[in-house]
Amino acid sequence: MNTEISFAACRAGKASQLPRHRLLRVLLLSAGPLLAGVATAQEIPRYAPPPPMPAANARLPTVVLMSMGGTIASRGAPRLNITNYGGKDYPRVDPQDWVNDLPEIRGIANIVLEDQRAPQERASSETHEDFARVARRLNELARDPKIDGIVVTHGTNTMAETAYYMNLVVKTDKPIVFVGSQRPWTGLSGDGPRNLYDAVRVAASPQSRGKGVLHAMNQFINPARDVNKSSAYRVQTFRGIDVGAIGFVDPDKVVFYREPVRRHTSGSEFAGNDYQSLPRVEVAYAYRDAPGYLIDAMVANGARGIVVEGTGAGSPTSDQTEAIKRAQAKGVVVVATARTEGGRVQDTPRRREARIVPGDNLVPEKARILLQLALTKTQDLGEVKRIFDEY
Known part of the structure; x- marks a missing residue:
């Protein structure tokens, strides 16, 4: 059917000359765009209404x-x-x-x-x-x-x-x-x-x-x-x-x-307690040629624990390693973390031999907090390692 001819017939007042089924089709076709516009306007409002306020008797958390x-x-x-x-x-x-x-x-x-x-x-x-x-x-x-x-x-x-x-x-x-x-x-x-x-x-x-x-x-x-x-x-x-x-x-x-x-x-085994103070734990950052005297200074100032933010998978430098041994001889607990911020520091034979607790994938500032809390309970390396494994 030629829709334009049918429209012209309608405008000329000759709609009565068209069969009823053809007239209905013309009217539907001409109204289609208008109906589509209405549907679109209903489906996509021009603005989103604000969320309703709760009823006076509503049970809100x-x-x-x-x-x-x-x-x-x-x-x-x-x-x-x-x-x-x-x-x-x-x-x-x-x-x-x-x-x-x-x-x-x-x-x-x-x-x-x-x-x-x-x-x-x-x-x-x-x-x-x-x-x-x-x-x-x-x-x-x-x-x-x-x-x-x-x-x-x-x-x-x-x-x-x-x-x-x-x-x-x-x-x-x-x-x-x-x-x-x-x-x-x-x-x-x-x-x-x-x-x-x-x-x-x-x-x-x-x-x-x-x-x-x-x-x-x-x-x-x-x-x-x-x-x-x-x-x-x-x-x-x-x-x-x-x-x-x-x-x-x-x-x-x-x-x-x-x-x-x-x-x-x-x-948590630490939960519910009121910790007025915590043991001193410091963080030593590893970088090329990082000296050991900073770790010595931490121990001299009362550090009971040291977190080493090591290179790669948690490695200190040679000078830091010697300082760690001196600290451990005074009862200081040492935990290794990685300055990469991603990836676990693992429990390797070399690390066990060095008596250094692996800090898992905790960043040093969080390992410090966990070590502080652990030291309120124990200085046993096995127990400290358990805590780092579980938390």
């Missing part, structure tokens, strides 16, 4: 939002300033500011606010006293039956260390999620609001229980043991180099694909 500061709690000006912010020139972002600026989280959980920031004058140099105070509080919150999950904000520079420490000393199956940002809260295209929103979703999810302390940024979920910062400024900085993410915070739901297998939180 209760999530504690705890601030330990960091870039996510920092301001700067102008908005394009995403590298030089905070300090005495700009007031810090209070926990209540997060809730005010991000009302969407009220649709996820009942939020309880906690401020555990270090004083402004030493916000960038937290001490073990700060860690101990927060660990004590996390243990208290974990025992509260009204609390379902906890989100802890932290600066990204040392977040992985803090999260790993809490992973070892907080006794709970409840989700504890660490989060931060690479850009200040006031920055243009800042990653803080989305990261915080996602972290609350992870802490509120029943699927997050029993997985130890988690880290959620840039939509990736990693265990505290495995995650490390890999880039100074990029928002995709946190990665689990050897094992990768265990889940993702997708727009439709929080989804997990794997379970952490190393001991943590409720399964």
Whole structure:
């Protein structure tokens, strides 16, 4: 059928001259583009509606939002300033500011606010006293039956260390999620609001229980043991180099694909204790011609353990090896890690003969924390090795 001729017939008032089945076909063909446009408009709305607020009687999980500061709690000006912010020139972002600026989280959980920031004058140099105070509080919150999950904000520079420490000393199956940002809260295209929103979703999810302390940024979920910062400024900085993410915070739901297998939180022999202080453990970095006198100085200043960040698969230099022997003669426990950050330091015959404990695939700063905790219990090399094998 010639559709143009039929249209002309309709315009000329000759529609009655067409058979009824041909007239119906003409009308359907002419209406097709209009119907398609309507369907498209219905399927792809011009804007996404905001998430609905919960009903007054809705049973939402209760999530504690705890601030330990960091870039996510920092301001700067102008908005394009995403590298030089905070300090005495700009007031810090209070926990209540997060809730005010991000009302969407009220649709996820009942939020309880906690401020555990270090004083402004030493916000960038937290001490073990700060860690101990927060660990004590996390243990208290974990025992509260009204609390379902906890989100802890932290600066990204040392977040992985803090999260790993809490992973070892907080006794709970409840989700504890660490989060931060690479850009200040006031920055243009800042990653803080989305990261915080996602972290609350992870802490509120029943699927997050029993997985130890988690880290959620840039939509990736990693265990505290495995995650490390890999880039100074990029928002995709946190990665689990050897094992990768265990889940993702997708727009439709929080989804997990794997379970952490190393001991943590409720399964940790260190959990629930209040460590007011820890044995001194230092880190010695190996590089070409690295001297041994730095290790001697560590021992002279009271180090009970030394973590060597070795070359290749965890090797110290010749001078460091001699210094290690002198340290071991004084009862110092030595653990080997690799400066490559990826790959395990293995238990080889040569390493056993040297009485050096392999640090598995832990980065040196995390091996240091684990060795500190191990030394609160034992100096036996076999027991220290067991701890590194299990955690």
